[in-house]
Structures are given as C-alpha cells and as structure tokens.
Amino acid sequence: MxxxxxxxxxxxxxxxxxxxxxxxxxxxxxxxxxxxxxxxxxxxxxxxxxxxxxxxxxxxxxxxVRPTQAVFSDAGRIEIPRGQDGHYRLTLEVNNTPVTFIVDTGASDIVLSKQDARRVGFNPDDLPYYGRAMTANGEVRTAPVRLESVSLDGIQDRNIAARINGGELQQSLLGMSYLQRYEQITIAGNRMILIR
Missing domain, CATH: 1.10.287 (Helix Hairpins)
Incomplete structure (x- = not known):
C-alpha cells in the first residue's frame, strides 16, 4: 500500500x-x-x-540512447565510450554470466560486488575474507577467488584471479590484473581503447 x-x-x-x-x-x-x-x-x-x-x-x-561499448575483436581492439558520470563501463561474460564492470586503472584486481559474485556462482557468505584493500572509504576485507572464464566477444581468458569485496560495493571493478593482458590502453576523446 x-x-x-x-x-x-x-x-x-x-x-x-x-x-x-x-x-x-x-x-x-x-x-x-x-x-x-x-x-x-x-x-x-x-x-x-x-x-x-x-x-x-x-x-x-x-x-x-546512451552509447554502448563497441567491440572490434577481429583486430583485438575494444573501444569503450565514457559514460555520463565520467566512468568507463565494460560488460564481460564471467562464468557465462554478463557482468558490467567499471574500468578502474587504480584497482589492482578484478573486484566483484557481492551481488555479482552470487550471479556468477559464488556464495559470499561462505568465503574467507582475509584479504585487505584500501578504498576511498577506508579499508575493506576481500575474499580471493578464481574465475573459470572471463570473455569479451570472442576474447577469452581462463582461471583468472579476482576478489570479492566484503563491503558495500555498488558495481564491480575491472582492475589492472585483467587490463594488463592488453598491450595498449589509450584514452582518446571520450573513449578508452584497449588493444590486445
């Protein structure tokens, strides 16, 4: 009511x-x-x-009408438009489930929110949160996990290390442990360009 x-x-x-x-x-x-x-x-x-x-x-x-990510996998090139809030977002298939990440070159690892962790097959309540990460809001506990597969329009990686955030993370972060797999990361105009 x-x-x-x-x-x-x-x-x-x-x-x-x-x-x-x-x-x-x-x-x-x-x-x-x-x-x-x-x-x-x-x-x-x-x-x-x-x-x-x-x-x-x-x-x-x-x-x-918001621009979406453009993927050019035949050349190993991915273009990500900048969102209205200034962030770059990229949707990847994690364990065959689409997960939208904020691309964060300041993050060391792939960090999943508890909600996304559940969606890709983890139970956040049963994980050991013995890792620590410093964020803008202070220290948070993290649980290390392995992702069976991470793919983006034909580009696939297997057995990827990631962390599940024990705090209140609103959206998952795509950090340098994944981004370093690309040879070049460029920001040109309103686009981030990743080249494999």
Whole structure:
C-alpha cells in the first residue's frame, strides 16, 4: 500500500486547487468559444501528459540512447565510450554470466560486488575474507577467488584471479590484473581503447 507523507498530501492538494483555479478561469474567460477552448485544453493536457511520461521514463530513455561499448575483436581492439558520470563501463561474460564492470586503472584486481559474485556462482557468505584493500572509504576485507572464464566477444581468458569485496560495493571493478593482458590502453576523446 502506497502511503503519502503530510508534505506530499499538502503538495498534491495545492496542485489540485491550482489546476482547478486555472481551469475555472480559463473556462470563464473563454465561455463564448467553448468548443475551441475544449480542443485547446485537450491538446495542452496531452502535451503535459507527454512531458510527465518523458520525465517518468527518463532513465529508460537515457539508457536506450546512451552509447554502448563497441567491440572490434577481429583486430583485438575494444573501444569503450565514457559514460555520463565520467566512468568507463565494460560488460564481460564471467562464468557465462554478463557482468558490467567499471574500468578502474587504480584497482589492482578484478573486484566483484557481492551481488555479482552470487550471479556468477559464488556464495559470499561462505568465503574467507582475509584479504585487505584500501578504498576511498577506508579499508575493506576481500575474499580471493578464481574465475573459470572471463570473455569479451570472442576474447577469452581462463582461471583468472579476482576478489570479492566484503563491503558495500555498488558495481564491480575491472582492475589492472585483467587490463594488463592488453598491450595498449589509450584514452582518446571520450573513449578508452584497449588493444590486445
């Protein structure tokens, strides 16, 4: 059941009263040409509903038109566009499961969040967190694991060392233990280019 706070109820009541007042004024001032007035009111109503729909669906629209990673595996070249937040994201198949990573040249290892670790076949609650890592938020415990396979559009690596973050990591990190497998890492314009 959806509950509204007193402030939300007050805001809703204000908007309803404001809409009723504007509608009443509009109706009274245009009573001589009521048919045309109703037609214009319907058009404006549809425009407003369209704007509300765009605002409500903005995240879905943005993710649809946002540039995605371009992979050119025949030449061993991968181009990753920079996201709106300034990060480079790359989706890899880890143990045959797609995982989206933030490409982090400041991270030493591949670091999986607990959520991604579960998705690729690990139970984070049963792992020994004896490793330590320093982050911007302080020290976190990590559990070392081995990934059976890590692949990207035909480029596949097996038996890869990784760590599972014992803290609250929002998105998995693709660190230097994987990136060093590429001969060249370049940032040009709004793209990161990896060449194998």
């Amino acid at each position: 959806l509950l509204m706070s007193n402030i939300e109820i007050g805001n809703l009541a204000y908007l309803v009263l404001l809409t009723a007042a504007v509608g009443f004024w509009f109706f009274v001032s245009n009573r001589n040409s009521l048919g045309k007035t109703l037609q214009q009111a319907v058009i404006w109503g549809l425009i407003i509903l369209g704007m509300i729909a765009v605002v409500g669906l903005w995240d879905d629209i943005r993710s649809t």
